[in-house]
Amino acid sequence: MNSYLELLFSDYTLQVITLGTVILGAICGVLGSFAVLRKQSLLGDAISHAALPGIVLAFLWTGTKNPLVILLGALVSGIIGSFWIRGIVKRTHLKSDTALGLILSLFFGFGMLLLTHVQKMPNANQAGLDKYLFGQAATLLKSDVYLLIIVLGLSLLVLFTFWKELKVMLFDVDFTKTLGFNIRFLDILITSFIVIAIVLGLQTVGVVLMSAMLLAPAAAARQWTNKLSLMITLGAVFGGFSGFLGTAISASTHNLSTGPVIVLVASFFVLISFIFSPTRGILFKEVRKQKNRKALKLFKTLGLMFEIAKTHDDITHPHAIRILNDFQGYSKSALQELEEQKLIKVKGQMWSMTREGYNKAAKLFNQPLNN
Amino acid sequence: MSTSQIEIQLIAAIVAAACAIPGVFLVLRKMSLISDAISHSILPGIVLGFFITHSLTSPLNILLATLTGILTVIIVEIIQKTGLVKEDTAIGLVFPAMFSIGVILIALNANDVHLDIDAVLLGELAFAPFDRFIIRTTDLGPKSLWVMGGILLISLLLLVIFFKELKVSTFDSGLAAAMGFAPSIMHYGLMSVASITTVGAFDAVGAVLVVALMIAPAATIYLLTDNLKKLIFGSVVVGIIAAIAGYWLAHFLDASIAGAITTVLGVIFLITYLLAPKNGLIATFYKQKQQRKEVMLITFLLHLKNHKEEEERLVSHLSDHINWHEVKALSVLELASKNNFITIHNGIIDLSEKGNEFTSLAVQYITDNEKSRIETMKKEWFLFRA
Numbered sequence: 075m076n077s078y079l080e081l082l083f084s085d086y087t088l089q090v091i092t093l094g095t096v097i098l099g100a101i102c103g104v105l106g107s108f109a110v111l112r113k114q115s116l117l118g119d120a121i122s123h124a125a126l127p128g129i130v131l132a133f134l135w136t137g138t139k140n141p142l143v144i145l146l147g148a149l150v151s152g153i154i155g156s157f158w159i160r161g162i163v164k165r166t167h168l169k170s171d172t173a174l175g176l177i178l179s180l181f182f183g184f185g186m187l188l189l190t191h192v193q194k195m196p197n198a199n200q201a202g203l204d205k206y207l208f209g210q211a212a213t214l215l216k217s218d219v220y221l222l223i224i225v226l227g228l229s230l231l232v233l234f235t236f237w238k239e240l241k242v243m244l245f246d247v248d249f250t251k252t253l254g255f256n257i258r259f260l261d262i263l264i265t266s267f268i269v270i271a272i273v274l275g276l277q278t279v280g281v282v283l284m285s286a287m288l289l290a291p292a293a294a295a296r297q298w299t300n301k302l303s304l305m306i307t308l309g310a311v312f313g314g315f316s317g318f319l320g321t322a323i324s325a326s327t328h329n330l331s332t333g334p335v336i337v338l339v340a341s342f343f344v345l346i347s348f349i350f351s352p353t354r355g356i357l358f359k360e361v362r363k364q365k366n367r368k369a370l371k372l373f374k375t376l377g378l379m380f381e382i383a384k385t386h387d388d389i390t391h392p393h394a395i396r397i398l399n400d401f402q403g404y405s406k407s408a409l410q411e412l413e414e415q416k417l418i419k420v421k422g423q424m425w426s427m428t429r430e431g432y433n434k435a436a437k438l439f440n441q442p443l444n445n
Numbered sequence: 446m447s448t449s450q451i452e453i454q455l456i457a458a459i460v461a462a463a464c465a466i467p468g469v470f471l472v473l474r475k476m477s478l479i480s481d482a483i484s485h486s487i488l489p490g491i492v493l494g495f496f497i498t499h500s501l502t503s504p505l506n507i508l509l510a511t512l513t514g515i516l517t518v519i520i521v522e523i524i525q526k527t528g529l530v531k532e533d534t535a536i537g538l539v540f541p542a543m544f545s546i547g548v549i550l551i552a553l554n555a556n557d558v559h560l561d562i563d564a565v566l567l568g569e570l571a572f573a574p575f576d577r578f579i580i581r582t583t584d585l586g587p588k589s590l591w592v593m594g595g596i597l598l599i600s601l602l603l604l605v606i607f608f609k610e611l612k613v614s615t616f617d618s619g620l621a622a623a624m625g626f627a628p629s630i631m632h633y634g635l636m637s638v639a640s641i642t643t644v645g646a647f648d649a650v651g652a653v654l655v656v657a658l659m660i661a662p663a664a665t666i667y668l669l670t671d672n673l674k675k676l677i678f679g680s681v682v683v684g685i686i687a688a689i690a691g692y693w694l695a696h697f698l699d700a701s702i703a704g705a706i707t708t709v710l711g712v713i714f715l716i717t718y719l720l721a722p723k724n725g726l727i728a729t730f731y732k733q734k735q736q737r738k739e740v741m742l743i744t745f746l747l748h749l750k751n752h753k754e755e756e757e758r759l760v761s762h763l764s765d766h767i768n769w770h771e772v773k774a775l776s777v778l779e780l781a782s783k784n785n786f787i788t789i790h791n792g793i794i795d796l797s798e799k800g801n802e803f804t805s806l807a808v809q810y811i812t813d814n815e816k817s818r819i820e821t822m823k824k825e826w827f828l829f830r831a
């Protein structure tokens with residue numbers, strides 16, 4: 075890692091690649107937030123696969139490997155795929171999962187047919203098209219980085235311009251309609267940007283892993299906040315860091331391709347967020363659950379004591395601990411805890427309620443129902 | 446045709462048939478994308494098995510990969526249960542991570558592993574006949590033929606035995622549970638079959654195209670029929686046709702067989718999607734157009750019924766009163782008079798007796814909030830058939 079940092083300051087290529095993956099990660103974090111919140115998580119997967127025939131056809135048509143031409147082909151093919159998905163869901167009774175799976179596999183298969191066909195043509199120029207399958211961050215050029223920066227700027231611009239509209243649309247489509255915003259336009263706008271982000275990522279992380287690139291930073295960010303702006307910012311940060319760390323790890327290890335490492339780093343962020351997020355995380359949720367369970371047990375014991383004490387004129391009259399057994403309503407720790415809270419007194423094998431404890435128990439179980 | 450050509454087609458057909466059967470249930474249960482997840486995430490299992498056995502088709506390998514597939518399903522379900530992310534996000538998070546682990550495992554051991562990463566995505570059906578199944582010195586044919594044949598037989602057997610249970614739990618899991626079928630056993634059973642099939646097919650057609658072989662036939666036939674038996678049978682037939690046609694397409698283009706099979710599946714789906722008699726795109730457009738016209742007709746008849754004044758019923762002023770375009774108005778007028786709902790005298794429209802009856806009935810259904818009954822009304826009054 076240290077040697078990587080040294081290299082980063084001296085090696086120009088590495089600087090370009092790192093910058094490229096960081097910016098790509100940030101774009102994915104921003105746009106992925108929308109995909110995740112709109113329940114379109116797997117759209118990215120479908121689109122990235124659907125882009126393949128476009129890549130090969132663009133090459134077949136123009137005969138060049140100019141990245142811009144190839145990206146344009148991928149874009150057109152990805153957009154056709156995404157609209158066909160919409161068409162299938164809207165016009166037939168096939169569900170969205172089937173539509174996604176269909177477009178994903180059929181387009182990809184067609185792309186593979188074309189790709190293998192092209193690879194067997196007597197034209198040496200075609201070599202390297204398959205880098206789009208798994209991605210090669212090492213082939214990132216300065217011009218690619220400029221393109222990434224432009225797209226990042228554009229998507230931020232769109233976000234700021236249509237912030238209010240997009241936000242409303244994410245959470246309440248019908249309400250947005252009644253407000254008179256053009257849902258169709260917003261929908262197409264955000265979908266197109268997602269497609270652009272995916273297409274840009276193909277070169278770096280490849281067709282198969284692109285969906286994770288889009289999802290993981292956003293899914294991680296979602297765990298930490300309920301606020302859209304914060305989620306998008308966090309998504310960008312997670313995405314950027316995944317890009318940075320992924321590039322660093324793969325550059326300092328022999329023979330490790332960047333795409334899978336970036337995806338694993340991003341997945342690691344997701345895992346950490348799932349477990350350690352203070353409000354939604356599994357760990358703290360479990361802690362809260364145990365706490366509640368304990369409190370409930372305590373109240374149950376207290377309630378039982380209340381029922382027993384109630385029958386006596388003197389509520390502080392001592393009773394045997396043994397009789398609590400019949401109702402399975404006590405444990406040693408619960409008694410101790412109750413005593414610590416000065417709700418009961420324990421003396422040998424007997425317990426008695428304090429006045430404080432009695433009042434508290436009475437309050438607990440005599441609350442009006444429709445409060 | 447040489448023997449190896451016949452063998453390749455046979456393998457392709459069996460793979461297609463074996464994939465189609467679990468595919469039908471995945472599509473019906475809205476779990477199509479699980480096949481995508483399984484097919485990608487078995488990669489680490491396959492690589493690990495490869496380290497141990499140095500073969501892609503040994504039983505241990507298949508077992509390991511199948512377990513990885515089931516593990517994926519379980520992880521996805523665990524994540525879904527936490528409620529931290531939506532269902533599909535869970536799928537989208539798990540399988541790329543698993544796939545990455547597989548790719549990295551291959552990359553780190555590139556020297557010992559003769560596992561081409563392209564082959565992972567595409568499989569190589571063309572080489573399948575070279576891996577022979579030999580007992581002592583007898584050549585029993587290609588290994589993958591035996592593996593896939595076995596898988597196909599097992600899933601057919603399970604299908605026949607558990608057909609009723611599968612059917613009920615697919616369409617009404619609550620009812621299935623009430624009848625004592627344990628939907629979760631059906632669920633994991635199906636997932637296991639899907640995993641095994643994916644692993645077996647993976648070798649031949651690769652990760653992504655397994656998805657096509659599972660989903661596309663079922664989705665295509667689902668546009669044509671609602672009958673489960675027909676759906677299964679039709680999917681198998683479509684799969685086999687695509688497999689054989691795809692082989693020849695690949696032969697002709699000198700390209701990947703798996704890619705060609707998928708392309709044929711895509712073309713079959715596209716044609717069905719456009720032309721299916723009930724659910725196809727064209728039929729749907731036609732139906733929607735017809736429904737729009739029917740609504741307009743009813744609106745028009747109501748207008749006539751509600752207005753006794755002559756100026757409201759002038760043919761020439763129709764477009765002004767109901768706010769329709771002239772062409773539209775005339776086509777509705779034509780439909781109404783074809784059905785003998787109206788009579789026209791000197792440019793003034795009158796409801797005929799039949800029209801009056803029809804409209805009263807329609808009004809009654811609309812006010813009773815039984816709009817669905819208008820559908821049966823259409824048949825009774827022979828709308829569009831007069």
